Amino acid sequence: MTSEQKTNMTSRTLAANDLAETLPKMVMSTRAIHADDFVSSHRAIAPAIHVAVNYRYARDPDQLVPGENKDPDTLESFVYSRYTAPNSNRFETVLKDLFHGGIMTYSTGLAAFHAIMVLLNPKRVFIGDGYHGVHGNIDLMTKLTGVEKLPLEQLDQLGPGDIVHIETPLNPTGEARNLSYYSAKARAAGAFLTVDATFAPPPLQYPLQFGADIVLHSGTKYIGGHSDMMCGILVVHPERVRQGWIDQLYSARLVMGNVMGNLEGWLGLRSLRTLELRVKRQSENAESLVRWIDEEIQNPCSVVGQVVDSIRHASLQKEDVEDGWLKRQMAGGFGPVFAIWLKTPDQAKRFPSKLHIFQHATSLGDVESLIEWRAMSDSKCDTKLLRISCGVEDAGDLKRDLLQGFQALCE
Ligand SMILES: Cc1ncc(COP(=O)(O)O)c(C=O)c1O
Incomplete structure (x- = not known):
């Protein structure tokens, strides 16, 4: 190792130790961005993309340790x-x-x-x-x-x-x-x-x-x-x-x-890096849509009430939650996914194609809001059920998209 490399390594180690001490006092959004600051010795702010399958062993036979391959510059071993x-x-x-x-x-x-x-x-x-x-x-x-x-x-x-x-x-x-x-x-x-x-x-x-x-x-x-x-x-x-x-x-x-x-x-x-931002927003979007649909279902004259039979989500759970376990366990929010049952299987099958923002696809958790006529991928699922996974779009836009979709179904 050159003397310059040694100096760099020492200052890096000092900085890494400082961070290791302060990091636990920081919150999730900060830690998501800095927890790996010193995992790589490289100064690039963005992580490099390593596609290598294998790593060269040391040239000096005296440095060869079976099962290990510590790089003297980075101290990493691959x-x-x-x-x-x-x-x-x-x-x-x-x-x-x-x-x-x-x-x-x-x-x-x-x-x-x-x-x-x-x-x-x-x-x-x-x-x-x-x-x-x-x-x-x-x-x-x-x-x-x-x-x-x-x-x-x-x-x-x-x-x-x-x-x-x-x-x-x-x-x-x-x-x-x-x-x-x-x-x-x-x-x-x-x-x-x-x-x-x-x-x-x-x-x-x-x-x-x-x-x-x-x-x-x-x-x-x-x-x-x-x-x-x-x-x-x-x-x-x-x-x-x-x-x-x-x-x-x-x-x-x-x-x-x-x-x-x-x-x-x-x-x-x-x-x-953005997990906390995304998931909080997605969960808030779901809670706001669930609240709205649940209220509308109570009114059989509303467009939503004419099409939607029922809705389920953790935020609506009432049974067996007396001792407060639900709020304790889901302290950060009730989650971005919920399910609605339309009045008929045919309505459920046609509804996703009426929407502009929600993508009709399986899976969940993505930045895009998704809706799935669940019968497409789960043969045992009720054919009236639609699974909705909220993305990070604006809650008002999502609500307007669902509303125009419900209206289109009634036409
Ligand atoms: C609850 C749950 N667990 C596990 C899996 C499996 O994950 P993967 O598709 O990454 O194998 C899924 C996939 O949809 C899921 O919804």
């Missing part, structure tokens, strides 16, 4: 992109700071769920409704390991090593589930609580605080947020990290090969 890579490494650094747990990233949300099944290798998974792909993954595992899938109504049969898997808020209605209730059940039986929190990432909810052992996010949704990348994220409770869960997940990922692509790692980091 060998092969299936192990770790600079873009996803930086992405994981920011995720760790924002999600308050150990982090492992994957190529998709379902790959992340599969990693949970491999890690815990349960005999039984207790699971309710929710995303059909997760059910499909368990069914596949049943063929390999004989794991049984049981409904949440049979939790009295819960035993050590079983998984209670809760999706909250739930696909497609956006209604929440009481995590404290399920975590108490899991703990009493020596079982694990895994939570799919895809529909409400930080700053909306933090399931680790309510007893989850592992939280799953399809990062394809809000974390990516721009309809252009796929990823899955596992957030592991710090106590479980101490028990070696992240090390075990990492070892399994090495041989399963379900890592994020290099470009996705870069896109993910870029998207995280």
